[in-house]
Amino acid sequence: MLSNYFSTLGMEQITRIHDASLTVLQKTGIRVGHPLALEKLDAAGAQVDSASKRVCLPPQMVEDAVVQTPKTFLCAGRSPEYDFTVGNGSSPLPVFRTVGGPIHYFDSKVGQARPICAKDCADIAHLVDALDHLNILATLTPQDIPQKTYDIEILKVDLENSRKHIWALTTDSKNLKYQLEMMVAIAGGSRQLQHRPVCSGIVCLIDPLYFPDDEILFP
Numbered sequence: 001m002l003s004n005y006f007s008t009l010g011m012e013q014i015t016r017i018h019d020a021s022l023t024v025l026q027k028t029g030i031r032v033g034h035p036l037a038l039e040k041l042d043a044a045g046a047q048v049d050s051a052s053k054r055v056c057l058p059p060q061m062v063e064d065a066v067v068q069t070p071k072t073f074l075c076a077g078r079s080p081e082y083d084f085t086v087g088n089g090s091s092p093l094p095v096f097r098t099v100g101g102p103i104h105y106f107d108s109k110v111g112q113a114r115p116i117c118a119k120d121c122a123d124i125a126h127l128v129d130a131l132d133h134l135n136i137l138a139t140l141t142p143q144d145i146p147q148k149t150y151d152i153e154i155l156k157v158d159l160e161n162s163r164k165h166i167w168a169l170t171t172d173s174k175n176l177k178y179q180l181e182m183m184v185a186i187a188g189g190s191r192q193l194q195h196r197p198v199c200s201g202i203v204c205l206i207d208p209l210y211f212p213d214d215e216i217l218f219p
Contacts, residue, residue, distance in 0.1 A: 031209060083165075095137050097134065098138045105120050117144040139169040160184055
């Protein structure tokens with residue numbers, strides 16, 4: 001039935017994309033703004049140009065990293081009934097999340113956009129909680145609280161108002177420490193959080209193939 005709504009890539013298409021990605025990573029490389037990340041990549045066998053901060057990754061290095069990636073992983077909800085497992089066709093249905101990071105909210109009643117505020121985040125968390133086919137609540141970026149710590153404050157709002165898995169945004173490693181402390185408290189301890197991670201995170205490349213300093217989270 002699901003094939004009526006979407007189609008997935010075939011193995012030949014997946015292989016072509018993977019091979020092209022290896023070529024880009026090896027020949028074009030990526031630019032990395034974090035000094036410690038450059039050191040670690042150099043020590044791991046990447047070709048690092050310290051002056052331009054460009055890193056070229058040998059194909060085998062990428063392949064070795066792919067092999068270490070778990071084939072499946074659990075995305076836990078604050079309530080166990082919202083848990084789901086990703087990978088290897090373990091889920092019979094697609095996994096859906098809300099958009100992450102927007103700074104404006106479009107009010108359809110008045111036909112205008114306005115800055116997102118913290119109350120919107122709480123309201124949207126309640127709404128996502130009630131929608132059966134949304135699996136993940138992604139962090140928004142409210143404009144009525146300090147931007148240096150918004151990630152900490154909004155994760156607190158989401159954890160208080162949603163029972164589903166949360167896709168958290170983090171501004172830097174200092175803030176990540178406090179976010180992890182909240183996750184540990186919600187999970188009931190560090191070991192429990194390892195077994196049932198209630199939040200996921202993501203690191204994004206910025207065009208053209210650039211990891212800025214604050215996107216690399218090293219303790």
